Amino acid sequence: MTDFTDLIDGYYRFRGGEWQQERERWSELATGQQPKVMIIACSDSRVEPATIFGSRPGEVFVVRNVANLVPPFDASGGLHGVSAAVEFAVTKLKVEEILVLGHGACGGVNASLTQSLADSKPGEGGFVAEWIGLLDEAREKVVHQHGTGPEGQTALEQEGVKVSIKNLKTFPFIQKALEAGELKIHGAVFAIADGKLRVLQDDGRFEAA
Amino acid sequence: MTDFTDLIDGYYRFRGGEWQQERERWSELATGQQPKVMIIACSDSRVEPATIFGSRPGEVFVVRNVANLVPPFDASGGLHGVSAAVEFAVTKLKVEEILVLGHGACGGVNASLTQSLADSKPGEGGFVAEWIGLLDEAREKVVHQHGTGPEGQTALEQEGVKVSIKNLKTFPFIQKALEAGELKIHGAVFAIADGKLRVLQDDGRFEAA
Amino acid sequence: MTDFTDLIDGYYRFRGGEWQQERERWSELATGQQPKVMIIACSDSRVEPATIFGSRPGEVFVVRNVANLVPPFDASGGLHGVSAAVEFAVTKLKVEEILVLGHGACGGVNASLTQSLADSKPGEGGFVAEWIGLLDEAREKVVHQHGTGPEGQTALEQEGVKVSIKNLKTFPFIQKALEAGELKIHGAVFAIADGKLRVLQDDGRFEAA
Amino acid sequence: MTDFTDLIDGYYRFRGGEWQQERERWSELATGQQPKVMIIACSDSRVEPATIFGSRPGEVFVVRNVANLVPPFDASGGLHGVSAAVEFAVTKLKVEEILVLGHGACGGVNASLTQSLADSKPGEGGFVAEWIGLLDEAREKVVHQHGTGPEGQTALEQEGVKVSIKNLKTFPFIQKALEAGELKIHGAVFAIADGKLRVLQDDGRFEAA
Incomplete structure (x- = not known):
């Protein structure tokens, strides 16, 4: 194709x-549509939720962007594409589960890890640099512990999922739905190379499904 | 599921x-990944590009948000998720084709058409209202010609695709790639009810594939 | 279907x-198109030349009408659908083989054999009656020898093919092409029940292929 | 083959x-045989209904002649091959749908459009010329609007289908079956080059299926 x-x-x-x-x-x-599940995944061509989970049309509401990121709640106006999608899915469609799906060999995560696009102008890498700035805090922690090699890459892919989940929880309607037991949030990373799905556990570790 | x-x-x-x-x-x-094609589609659970086009992993870079919208180029800073994805796809992955894929019975388009979420606060519909404000100009024209019923809905689904394509063309790196003959942009609307894909023609009409 | x-x-x-x-x-x-073969077959839904012969698009020019009949050459004007098709195939497309293909359980042949539609008005069976009048001479001979039962039916299906071949040979351009060795004419009957194709031999008998 | x-x-x-x-x-x-569908198609070797529609033996009663034409009802006697087939299909087999199937690059339509065989004698193009005279009225309108080039060819292929449908409706038994809701008539053109089937809509336009 x-x-x-x-x-x-x-x-x-x-x-x-x-x-x-x-x-x-x-x-x-x-x-x-009456989907019960929302997935926030990367735009990466190798991470097609319908393929990995075998979902059928009508089953999963999907947001896809670079590095499967969710910005925190921000009521100060302006365009918020992910926030709009989450708002629509949770308050209107009443989805009952949200999965933030990271993946191996993620280019966005790598650009954050290595800061390869730092100081680029918009249109020359600057949009990506700004967008993955959402990972800045996580990156510092990861680089400190694991460096910027393969180990750091895997760690930041996992930490990135946690960042998005943390940001999801800043939305008042999400907090409300979680408290009412009407919504669950999950995290997972699909490692392309060995085809394994590692799922975020309650203790913060990622464990193969 | x-x-x-x-x-x-x-x-x-x-x-x-x-x-x-x-x-x-x-x-x-x-x-x-080395995808040659990028698709910008709606988050709607019924419009899974991999299903409709039978693409395989690695073939299509995908952005999905409410109503498959692309904001215009904006270098003034801030988070720009779609711009980041387009920048990554065109300048880094060198995709050769972008398809903006609208669809029938689109809830985001309907919210624009009927202004059902106008004046909502962020978290109560306000994020969606702000986001689909990208369709405001098109909506005025459509409502004037076709009203806010089924005919208007179909018209705005098609006009929305044109808006996103127009906005794509405001990005300098897209203009450059188009001029160099290295990129093509397509529009289409998948009508869920009858399963038809209508493709944007050179003369601005949408015609069944 | x-x-x-x-x-x-x-x-x-x-x-x-x-x-x-x-x-x-x-x-x-x-x-x-550059077909080398023309087939004149019945409109009957069970006798699809492409199915029986496994031909591919572009290979066979096909006329289909009730009872696979060809009227004799008639230069006196009026509409001649079969003559037009034969003229086009032989003089313009230069097909090299014509097969007249009869078949078992042919309703048109049966109406001739039993004269079940005799004296019907146009629109009430009269068009068919007139059309299968092309078989009148053959019918008389067949009924005399084989009666109007199953044996007569099979005999008239075979004789009908011979009638069409005889009529084909009344066309001057066909005579010319046959004499020049540029055209061959074949006859066959496909017996639906046992799936056998019986081919017209030089001695006038039909023999299983 | x-x-x-x-x-x-x-x-x-x-x-x-x-x-x-x-x-x-x-x-x-x-x-x-108990077919529910009748197709009137061109003899052209590239337009095999069984191939295009994947029909199985016994499903479709088929007439094929040059340019998929149906002459109007004519009770004045003489041989009427198409009328016989339509009479048999509608009054005897009780088919419930008739499709008139035109096609792209039709040689018969082209001969009408360009009048390339006008004044030819029977056997030298005259049979075709007389037969496609059924398109004369449509041709005048088409040439006036679209000329005799590719645009005119496409227009006359579509108009020809409408002519055959109009003529079908002159048969009293067809009128009766249509009024009783026992029969539907459809038109379509298969464009060989891009493989598209364009279907006649209620408003007279042909639209891709």
Whole structure:
């Protein structure tokens, strides 16, 4: 799949196969979505939630951005794409589970770890640099303990998931839903190389599912 | 798939099936991603690009947010999640095609069309209201011509895709890539109800693929 | 396949499968057809030449009507659908083989054999009655020898093929092409029940291929 | 597939494969056909309905002639091959859907558009010229609006389908079946080059399926 023609070809396969088999389901879905699960994942082409979890259309509300980040609650105005998606999912769709899904070999995490884009101008790496600034505090801790090599990379991928979860909890409506037992938040990292999913445990460690 | 246990079950099916069949491929992917295509799609649970286009891991870099929106270039600082993703995809990964993918029955578009969340506070609909403010200009035109019923909804879903494409073109590095013939931008709307993909044509109309 | 929706579904399967596999071929075909073979077959839903012979797009020019009939050459004007098709195939496309393909359990042949539609008005069976009048002479001979039962039916299916071949030979351009060795004419009957194809031999008998 | 030997080879593949897998089905089909759908298509070798729609034996009653034409109802006697087939399909087989299927790059339509065979004698192009005279009225309108180039060709391919549908509606038994809700008539054009099927809409436009 390397160009738009490939996408259209894929669409025809979908329409000629899977869509027809689930025609009735699509007809129901047209009346509205009722996902119970939200996933916040990376834009990385290797981390497709529908593939990794085998979810079907209508099941998972998905946000994807560089390094699966969630900024903290900020009521001072301006555009907040992730906040809008979380607000919509939790207050309107009433999703019951949110998964923040990190992954191995994450380019955004690596740019944070190595500060490779520091001082870049917007359009020349500056947008990414600013965005992954959300990881700054975690990065300092990680680099101090694990350095900027492979060990640091893995550690920051895991810490990044924790940062996003921490930020999710700054949203008043999330706090409320958590307290009411209407929402659960999970973290996990999918390590591409060995195909393992490591899930965040209550004690803060990530353990293979 | 209604809770986290279902996700883990799905992960095991993936690991026991598809992942094993493509073990070699995943091993290659672990060394880096080289997608040629970027898709900007809605977070809506019914619009999973990997499903609609049958793409495989490593093939498509994906941004998903409410109503598949792209804000215009803004160098004044602050967090810009979509801009970061586009910058990373175009300047670093050198994707050659970007598809902005709208869809039928879009809740974000509907909130814009009907202004149902106007004047909401952040956390109570205000984040969504602010975010879909990106559609304000298009909405005025659409409502004037088609009203706020089903016809207006379809029209704004299509106009929204055009807004995102227009905004993409405000990024200097996108302009440069377009001029150099290194990048193409496409628009399409997937109508859930009848399963049709309508593609933006050169003359501005959307036509079934 | 019982309604139009089924046809459209089938088209999507074709577009998502076979068409994509032969995309290059279709691209070539778009520039023009160069079939070497013409088949004149019955409209009967069970006698699909592409299925029986496994032909691919672009390979066989096909006429289908009730009872696979060819009227004799008639230069006196009026609409001649079959003559137009034969003229186009032989003088313009230069097909090198024509196969007249009859089949078992042919309703048109049966209506001739039993004269079940004799004296019907146009629109009430009269069009069919008039059309299968092309078999009148053959019918008389067959009924005399084999009666109007199953034996007569099989005999008239075979004789009907011979009638069409005889009529083909009344066309001056066919005579010319046959004499020049540029065209061959074949006859065959596909017996649905046992799936056998019986081919017209030089001595006038039909023998299993 | 370039000669009769290839046809026989193809028949053996059919008998050794598909026929055996569906032996039971063929046994049932031998007792009679009960198609619900009729397709009127062009004789063109590239437009095989069974291929494009993936129909199976027994499912579609098919007429094929040059340019997929239907003459209007004419009770004045003489041979009417298409009328016989339509009469048989609607009054005897009780098909519930008729599709008139045009196609791109149609030689018959082109001969009408460009009048390349005008004044030819029967056997030298005259049969085709007379037959495609059914398009004369549509051609005038099309040439006036779109000229005789590629745009005119596409327009006349679409208009030709409408002409055949209009003529179908002149048959009293068709009118009756339509009024009783027992029959539907559809139009479509298969564009060979891009593999798209464009379907006639209620408003007279052709739109990709």
